[in-house]
Amino acid sequence: MELGLNDAAVLVTGGSSGIGRATAVAYGREGARVAITYNSRKDAAEGVAEEIEAAGGTAYVVPMDLSEPETIAAAVEATVGQWGGLDAVVGNAVDWGSAGFHDRPTKVEDAKPDWWIPVMRANLEGNFHLVQQVAPALRRSEHGRLVLISTDLAERGMAGAWPYSAAKAGLHGLVASLQHDLGQDGVLVNVVMPGITLENGRHRALPKPAVDQFASRFSARRLPETTDLADAIVFLTSPRTRAIQGEILRVTGGSLLPE
Secondary structure, eight states, rough: OOOSOOEEEEEEEETTHHHHHHHHHHHTTTOOOOEESSSSOOOHHOOOOHHHHHHOEEEEEEEETTTTTHHHHHHHHHHHHHHSSSSSEEEOOOOOOOOOOTTSSSSGGOHHHHHHHHIIIIIHHHHHHHHHHHHHHHHHTTOEEEEEEETHHHHHOOOOOOOHHHHHHHHHHHHHHHHHHHHGGGGGGEEEEEEEEEBBBSSSSSSSHHHHHHHHBBSSSSSSSSHHHHHHHHHHHHTTTTSSSSSSSESSSSOOOOO
């Protein structure tokens, strides 16, 4: 299916790995001009840029820190200057905070403000700053599209994930209101919600036996790959979508089956 994204001006935040990388390369296959942001891994971002070019797109790499609004403004300004505008924006960058996955407290009263406050501010306020910066360019586009990446933790939760889950749930409310604003200028705004997501059959934190066990518990009988998320995101931000607005698209492998 021709998605109409050839030469489209795209920005994918957090494009140096995972879902962001897969999405950026998928845009490249559509012939888009793709800017990707990175926080600390410039070499990884440059590698993704090479993949975008090899896939048939045009790439641009720019630094951005989701917790620093001035870097968000600078990244958007540089991208708009490079492409002359923006047609699609994917808010994929994430800030996990200073605590490691296994070091997070499991009792809420043990959570220290110097951990949970930055996580909430970066993932919710950071994306709000991003939207503010890209809104003028998206309004000028003939088919402006915005997708913010959430998580199924916003709905199912997990001990120790309170600030991250709350921040991502906040994106749902943000998009629900943005549709009434940006929609007046023809911009479609949606959320894509991943769950446990694999990259080439592997998960960044879970061992393979645990991945296989989780997969068997979902109604799709498989866990989504980053490429599954990329396909959904690229379609949602293409001119092919004309009436999908303010929605949460769940790419999670379905519902958990009863044990």
